[in-house]
Amino acid sequence: MNVLAIDTSNHSLGVxxxxxxxxxxxxxxxIKKNHSVRLMPAIQQLMASTETTPEELxxxxxxxxxxxFTGVRIGLSTAKTMAWSLDIPVVGISSLEAVAxxxxxxxxxxxxxxxxxxxxxxxxxxxxxGNRIKDEANVLMNDWLLELKxxxxxxxxxxxxxxxxxxxxxxxxxxxxxxxxASYHQPRPASMGLAAIRREPxxxxxxxxxYLRMAEAxxxxxxxxxxx
Amino acid sequence: MKRDEYILAIETSCDETAAAIVKNETELIANVxxxxxxxxxxxxxxxxxxxxxxxxxxxxxxxxxxxxxxxxSVEDIDAVAVTEGPGLVGALLVGVNAAxxxxxxxxxxxxxxxxxxxxxxxxxxxxxxEFPLLSLVVSGGHTELILMHEHGSFETIGETRDDxxxxxxxxxxxTLGLPYPGGxxxxxxxATGAETIDFPRAWLEAxxxxxxxxxLKSAVLNKLHNAKQKQEExxxxxxxxxxxxNVVDVLSTxxxxxxREHNVKQVIVAGGVAANSGLRSALEAKFSDEACSLLIxxxxxxxxxxxxxxxxGAVAYRQxxxxxxxxxxxxxxxxxxxxxxxxxxxxx
Ligand SMILES: [Zn+2]
Numbered sequence: 321m322n323v324l325a326i327d328t329s330n331h332s333l334g335v336x337x338x339x340x341x342x343x344x345x346x347x348x349x350x351i352k353k354n355h356s357v358r359l360m361p362a363i364q365q366l367m368a369s370t371e372t373t374p375e376e377l378x379x380x381x382x383x384x385x386x387x388x389f390t391g392v393r394i395g396l397s398t399a400k401t402m403a404w405s406l407d408i409p410v411v412g413i414s415s416l417e418a419v420a421x422x423x424x425x426x427x428x429x430x431x432x433x434x435x436x437x438x439x440x441x442x443x444x445x446x447x448x449x450g451n452r453i454k455d456e457a458n459v460l461m462n463d464w465l466l467e468l469k470x471x472x473x474x475x476x477x478x479x480x481x482x483x484x485x486x487x488x489x490x491x492x493x494x495x496x497x498x499x500x501x502a503s504y505h506q507p508r509p510a511s512m513g514l515a516a517i518r519r520e521p522x523x524x525x526x527x528x529x530x531y532l533r534m535a536e537a538x539x540x541x542x543x544x545x546x547x548x
Numbered sequence: 549m550k551r552d553e554y555i556l557a558i559e560t561s562c563d564e565t566a567a568a569i570v571k572n573e574t575e576l577i578a579n580v581x582x583x584x585x586x587x588x589x590x591x592x593x594x595x596x597x598x599x600x601x602x603x604x605x606x607x608x609x610x611x612x613x614x615x616x617x618x619x620x621s622v623e624d625i626d627a628v629a630v631t632e633g634p635g636l637v638g639a640l641l642v643g644v645n646a647a648x649x650x651x652x653x654x655x656x657x658x659x660x661x662x663x664x665x666x667x668x669x670x671x672x673x674x675x676x677x678e679f680p681l682l683s684l685v686v687s688g689g690h691t692e693l694i695l696m697h698e699h700g701s702f703e704t705i706g707e708t709r710d711d712x713x714x715x716x717x718x719x720x721x722x723t724l725g726l727p728y729p730g731g732x733x734x735x736x737x738x739a740t741g742a743e744t745i746d747f748p749r750a751w752l753e754a755x756x757x758x759x760x761x762x763x764l765k766s767a768v769l770n771k772l773h774n775a776k777q778k779q780e781e782x783x784x785x786x787x788x789x790x791x792x793x794n795v796v797d798v799l800s801t802x803x804x805x806x807x808r809e810h811n812v813k814q815v816i817v818a819g820g821v822a823a824n825s826g827l828r829s830a831l832e833a834k835f836s837d838e839a840c841s842l843l844i845x846x847x848x849x850x851x852x853x854x855x856x857x858x859x860x861g862a863v864a865y866r867q868x869x870x871x872x873x874x875x876x877x878x879x880x881x882x883x884x885x886x887x888x889x890x891x892x893x894x895x896x
Contacts (some may be wrong), residue, residue, distance in 0.1 A: 356645060356876050357875075360648045361874050364873050374653045389601070389638070390638050397604060397649070400604075401645070401653070402606050402649045443819060461772070525612075537591050
């Protein structure tokens, strides 16, 4: 099975090609800008260097968020339209899970997160076997860390926004917090592509972003409705 | 025999997710629009983030529908055209990336299109252009007079110095308590009122084809405010009629002057405000004795759609414009710069 994996949901722009279930190539940059400009040239370059034509693709994997709303949509617009044009299945992978893959062989629990501003994070929790044990949520980091501390379990923290929350993590979690070096925090599109082989595809028209957060105008509108 | 040529276009610059297919530059064979207007009504205007969310949900749906409507497959398409700007950046990005993906997957040429060039070319689906041609572009974001000497060349000879006509319409409508979108509501209300209030017309300096609507907008708001304070009765119908008469008079008079000065053969009206009945009848009256012909597109082609992008894209494609895989959304793309871009080296 040949898979093209795409992730533009956060800092990284990542593209991978899996050929016959082996990782044929991977291209990752982490400069968090111009995802829209650089994504298609990256796909084109990687496909050319791995000698893959669009018709040879059997499946597309894409990170569906949470993350930058615009970033998520750039990836999804690309993945959905490619899958639809080529008439092949598309598999959405959680952006948090894509990060959690980087802690797959850690013996404790794995906590991937993205900064969501104003003290909030998008996060979830995985056990040592890669099973998700907490629903994805948009929560206050402080509350979340107290909850994790109560589990009394060693927790691997994975995030490209680590520096924003590192002090808080170590001060609340103490020795229970494990923080690896920089390269582990970077999601790898190749892991997403391999996971997509085993996953059930979503009908292309129904694949939508997982924002984990309402649009601000919508939240305010609902607030007004509740008041009146 | 020359084979037929099909351009598939995508337009997502504001609150419509649209796809269309045009055959041989001027024949519209499929036109699909997923409108979000109902979703934005409760906010009293288009919310960019919500517009983008709708676009990503609809994009492959409209693509599939447009091919079904045209009874074609992706293989039959000769090139993919897409609105690259101006517009809401997040909204544009969905269409631009979809267009790149479709073109890349099927190895088809990709053509970027300027949204206003699209509005102008909507008219070519109705009648062939004759040059020189003058276009009055009026919409929520634009009020411009554009002179064309040939296909694909655009010279802006007049533009608004502050608000677009459509913006003034929306603001006045909101103050009058009319629902969104305000333009059609004012138009309806104006039809039952009379021009009883003499708001100052912004002619600007002699010979200028520029526009200004912020002064008029403030005058209307002040008038309403003062009347309320003095508990004076002001008929909303008359306010709407007086406001609309002002806008329409300035737009149609400047268009006529420009048409005469540049000896144009055709005058075309483009953009959402071209649907306004007051503007239509004022222009028809002004141009009834002129030698040039006046073209106003049918209502369905005035508002945003992808048919117009396909029509403009087909010409750009024939003229050799090609976008690269790094094509980006450009929310402030200028018409002149667009016309000069995308040509291959030899053509420049
Ligand atoms: Zn428009």
